[in-house]
Amino acid sequence: MPSKIYIGLVHYPIYDKRHAVVASAVTNFDLHDIARTARTFGVNGFYMITPLESQIQLIQRILHHWTDGKGSIYNATRKESFSLVRIAKTIEEASEEISISCERQTLRVATGAKSHPGSLSFGEMRRIIEGSEAPFLILFGTGWGLTHEVKESCDYILTPIEGRGYNHLPVRAAVAIILDRLLGDRVF
């Protein structure tokens, strides 16, 4: 059985511009773009991770509009992608929920724009996923990225996407490129 792939968009704990650990605001655009990208690559679930009750309510309101409300009639493909969205208060809560549903320990993968000791290449990570039956939770940081502690707590850390002297990709674009590199069609 192929391994199941989940992604998590982390709104806490992340760094802000000044390297302080903060909770970022949920954005409507992240939800739409990343759900559509996740659906394209056959991801099994997309966790919006935030501990803030006001932000959880915002996500629920957007989801309701597109899955049960007027949006579901206007755009059925959006409903299809939004069916992947889950909400978790912490990274641990998301991991545990996946482990229970898959009846196997979840392996966590950290991503980021900066290099980190012991990080894996995309090819190495792809082969690990292909050779495993465990569920994987790939974590993406909002703001200025996942904290050092979160990265260290993961089972794997992915090498950054190398830009031409510029490493400020939107998280939405990073998710698209990383899912394509790990799960996309390799027939060139």
Add this chain to the structure above:
Amino acid sequence: MPSKIYIGLVHYPIYDKRHAVVASAVTNFDLHDIARTARTFGVNGFYMITPLESQIQLIQRILHHWTDGKGSIYNATRKESFSLVRIAKTIEEASEEISISCERQTLRVATGAKSHPGSLSFGEMRRIIEGSEAPFLILFGTGWGLTHEVKESCDYILTPIEGRGYNHLPVRAAVAIILDRLLGDRVF
């Protein structure tokens, strides 16, 4: 000399949901995300293509904020990516401007979510770019995509990104994946 790569986000002519040919509205998010992605992959210029004067003024206002206004102080990396943005009223105008600046005929590449006869794989297109000194203008459609006539008028048509039974990627994600496949680091 390696070929220069330009991208164009086409707001007219494109299809709407009902396959009518329309002009779409410019969005702030497309401008930010695609400029950052273009800068990451070393793209030489990013054309916002729209014939509508009100939309051109909107783009100019956003650009001014981030390149000369308060935004340029708040976020210097945004200024750097926005320096790639150009405005053209038509695809032809963008092509001609590139041809004049590069002193060579611009080759146009169409992209889309649906398959089209005679389309090239990403590997084939990548090798053509690597083997050429001509400038390339890669066109992305907003809304429901580039018109049949625009595709037919291009020198090359790229095969779609294959999703798992779902081809509704946001244009911002499609730009990221396609630039990575054509220009990104292939060391896996």
